[in-house]
Amino acid sequence: MRDQEPVPGNTERRLSTKEAAELLGVKPETVYAYVSRGQLSSRRVPGGRGSTFDAGEVEVLARRNKRESGGSSSTGGELSVRTRLTLIDTDRYYFRGVDAAELAARYSYEEVAEWLWTGRLRPGLAFTAPRASVTAARRAVEALPEHTTPTDRLRVAAIAASAADPLRFDLSEEAVLGTARTLIPTLVAALPPVGRGHRDAGPMAHRLWTRLSGTPANEASLRVLDTALALLVDHDLAASTLAVRVAASARAHAYAAVSAGLGVIEGPLHGAASGLAHRLLLDVLDQGSAAPVIADELRAGRRIPGLGHRLYPGEDPRARALFGLLEEIPQAAPALAAARDIVATTARHTPLHANVDLALAVFTASSGMASTAGETIFTVARTAGWIAHALEEYGERPLRMRPSGHYVGPRPPQPLPG
Template sequence: MAERLTTQQVAEQLGVKVETVYAYASRGQLSSERAPGGKGSTFDAREVAELAARGRRTPMRPNAAGEPPAGEPWASRPVTVRTGLTLIENGRLYYRGQDAVELAARHGFEAAIGWLWGLGSDAPVTLRVPPATAEALARASAALPDGIRLPDRLRISATVAAALDPLRFDLREQTVQAAGAALIAGMVEALPRTAPDPGPDASLAARLWSRLASAAPAPEALACLDRALVLLMDHELAVSAVAARVAASARAHPYAVVSAGLGATDGPLHGAASPLAHRLLGEVLVGGAVPVVSDYLRTGRPIPGLGHRLYPEGDPRAVALLDAVGRLDGGAAVVAAVAEVEAAAGPAGRPALRANIDLALAAMALAAGMPAEAGEVVFAVARTPGWLAHAVEEYREEPLRMRARGSYTGPRPSEGPERPEHPVPSSS
């Protein structure tokens, strides 16, 4: 029989606590058996040796205090992301314990950022770009060829703003927040203006509206955009937040963190889903939901903007935003089109699929006369303070803790240098 070790012996061999040994067993990294007499557990000595060897092969990295990571071999330590920012529970979304829908109904974007950043909702964040940075962003924008997509302009603006900030590697919380506030304003400043200038003292929602719409907004329209920004600030560990935290784990500066988040939104499954939903709704408004949805199903295309695995009973953000869209001039028809899509896409005999925030963003853009990419822009600008908040949290953790381990499936290295089967004649 293979040698068996007690729990205490395993802990001593691995250099970990007894509790960690049981955690290994619960994750399937060690197999345990009840000890004779039923007291305690025993473990296969070979498995323990292999686990210890894996830990030795992976260099241990110091934590923020310069000390080795405690508790267990670095290679097998699971990454637990502790966050005090966002909770999704019982079909609701909360920012620091505050219902996001209620926060969006009472406060604008600047005040909501203050709440998310731990400053309180009565401490709205001033979103202003320094004059020198604004001039550089304007020059960079003017130099771009015609036809550059608005989301791509946001990515360029983050790079330009980073190059102009000599303090970008100062990762103290207040410095990161100050840089982030200027960056959020700079991202909007980098977009071409398409409507009358609301002035430098206007809310960020008003400034963003002047880059996405062709006419000045009615009060209810501006309130609708402001609500969308608040509802989209953060969404727990969405893929863009994970990308941002990975960058922050490597101690990338806040501009690079935002660039990482922006990169993760460039696919159709996160962030860039709204333009697809915009096209769908546009077709429905012209030809009705049933033939449009039927064509999607016939061609095997997923119907954009429907359903969310975290909200099986419906996305509360979408409900709140569609309520605001319905109050816009022409918004009722767009909201009715959303309901038609929900009904047409629902399986027979089952509850209809519900609109998610991507479809609600598309509805807002259509009702406001904005281009298809407007929803993607609103998503990116709104999510930026969330990425920065995640970065601040991650800067407090061990550096480089977000490194995943690969399970190699390629060919094994050869034991020695490769030799051809048949000698190659010399040319000399």
Template sequence: MTERLTTQQVAEQLGVKVETVYAYASRGQLSSERAPGGRGSTFDAREVAELAARGRRAPVRPAGEASVGDASAVERSGAGAWPGGPVTVRSGLTLIEDGRLYYRGQDAVRLAAEHGFEAAVAWLWGLGTDAPVSLRVPPATAEALTRAAAALPEGIRLPDRLRISATVAAALDPLRFDLREQTVLAAGSALIAAMVEALPRTAPDPGPDATLAARLWSRLATTAPTPEALACLDRALVLLIDHELAVSTVAARVAASARAHPYAVVSAGLGATDGPLHGAASPLAHRMLAEVLADGAVPVVSDYLRTGRPIPGLGHRLYPDGDPRAVALLEAVARLDGGAAVVAAVAEVEAAAGPAGRPALRANIDLALAAMALTAGLPPEAGEVVFAVARTPGWLAHAVEEYREEPLRMRTRGLYSGPRPQQG
């Protein structure tokens, strides 16, 4: 095994203060692991030797010219231990490369085609797919969620109920501050199920042994699902389980960096999904696609362009040639009753929105979720709910990774641009 060095040993070998060692780690120049027993960190001796050989000390600047991220300048100025530079997040969870999405080296589209959500959660959590994670709500939590739901006024949005469920579940868990991996994932398994339990049932109860997709369907639909419809929802959940450092995942990791408990980590992620540019984008695409089915793509798209509104559900900066998650989900939607017409409407939107002489923008996962909801008769906010429930195990997996890092490493420094303090 590679020799591991303590933080103090690294500082002595590099000739820097301990705070500067943490700065190197936060910027990805050194990788750290928690020391046995959870106290302090250890570092790869080979990485330390390579860093020492390269002489990676930051250049000395005149006083007053310290830049954000210049750990040595912060050290010289006595500003404290915060390195303040951009944080490099090392993660073994998700890779986006050459237009494809991979979970722990497994193609996400293939995983969604071959396994259900519980097995995909197990895979993302490093447990393999042979023993799917059990997603069940403790009886006491289920009872508390029922009482909380009864106290809510009419008209509460489904995504807001998810946020309330995380708070209720946290209050009932006396071990929520135990950040050991096994405890975090056990709490997470119950929380994922609690989020679904918190939604009012609108379709027949699928039974206690039903999959999470079946239980979620009974909270979104008004009729029992066909096998194809349930498989489509299950596929959507798997395709959305993680997406590298999306904004909600960054929010979750920042909370974990401060050693927030897993329920608070999920609450941070849920908060970031409430904006129209991330998790809440699907309802906007649902409304637009419903208009297209009623009036045709050209007049609807023209109205968006004329009023300067972005067309929801098109394009993704990480997938210039098309979102593979959307392609896989739309293939499943096309197999549902009425799905072919909805998928054809999606293609019409792509064509109508494409600039003349340039490749058309492709549907992203938000538009695909809207297509699924419209085809299956689910409410407009169904896509937002599916997104949040599906992404929760991803946030928890990132939290587990972040708990192994130095605490508060996500603390950065700003460049002050306001008025200077009054002198004298």
């Protein structure tokens, strides 16, 4: 289990599934969902079919859940940041109070990004990258080794674009919005095209497609890509977004704040999760059934990617929106069937819904894209959200994102090491 503080005196005590569920105030199946998400560890009962759980881990998770639900006092609680951007509530989420899935269904990625930044819609909005910014970013990216990942390229492109902008230290809202509208197309333009006919103009989804797939795009596929970008613009205080706000709190300029997010998003529990789901999906398609693939994953002690989300007890609304569009694409049918097989097979042990990572995997696998394509889509999309959070943070007291450490080491004074 991650990010768990030890509970002295409880390391040997084990709880049954029923006892753990009662302590957590959840159903027994939810306990197994916590295991699948990596929030609890379990141990099989020798000679039996049930599982036991470390009492210390369960108690820590119970306290954490209580704090997150508002049951703690003002001291000792987890970090909470006031924001006007995104609300997640009961298997739906909202951008500035408007249903995000409905926004993504009706408006382009650029229009949704502008809504998040300013609270205004600008129909037909297109982002344009300055020639100097694109040239600097491309030169930096071209100097990287061949095996470099797309996220590496995006990180380097952001730094190069920053160096090409002498006005980057202007933190006024107008200047930061100008940076946002030029940085995103610069990042996309810096990615090497996969096939012929790459585009550096027009809707962002069209430009990005030529960096992800060598096959010609059709309108249905471009609609999925554009919708995915819009859906992924923001998702409250995800790990990368928190890093961006910390950087902005220290008054780092917008490029540096985005770079902080780029340094976090590559983790397998964040932006890279769709790549793991992509490879799992290909294995299922190759084997013809999810059962042996899921069995191998569980035998190796790995969590099943693409399933469950700690913020959505039910279905991830982003996945629901993308699956609905993917059903209209004939070439996505095999991957969709494989995804349903994964969900159904895993549900025999842990009833979890598909999340947006599995939906992205269906899209990338059925579009002839590399396993890293979902991470690229996620990163380009989320850059808009990072800028929105940086803008909010620039309006707050500087250096407020500075929690105090809770020292648990040896009490001083200690003798000098000999």
